Amino acid sequence: MIFLFKINLPTLNVESNIYITLHSTDNVESGKMSTLQVSKKNSPVSHTGNKDLFSRVVESLSLEAREVLANEFYEELKEIRSRQAASQLARGRKHMSNETIMELISRSSSARKRVLELAKEEAEKVLQAIEAIEEDVQEGQEDPEG
Known part of the structure; x- marks a missing residue:
């Protein structure tokens, strides 16, 4: 039935x-x-378009961001994985897989929001690094004897 x-x-x-x-x-x-x-x-993540977009965002997360997620969502992780596995993730002994993060964000709207916040923070750092490199490259082109 x-x-x-x-x-x-x-x-x-x-x-x-x-x-x-x-x-x-x-x-x-x-x-x-x-x-x-x-x-x-x-669920908002289960739609094909959203799932693909979230998957790309999740793939871009650093190991540090994954550890932050494991610490902040420890209780939810214990429901998804075992208590021991959640503990290893929170301590940084193991890193959360993309699949685990996708499962977490499919269950928790606060986890979805936090993943997006962490991804934005990391993207901003990358953009700042790119800007700094571009400035160095431009200075090198202006001063060929450099």
């Missing part, structure tokens, strides 16, 4: 469809039990 629930989240401007599939077996004596599978559709 498949049940469909439609949930409107006005604070996030998101309408989500949650599909619940109930799988049952005829042979209860064999020890098999019914399983419940829940999947959330239509």
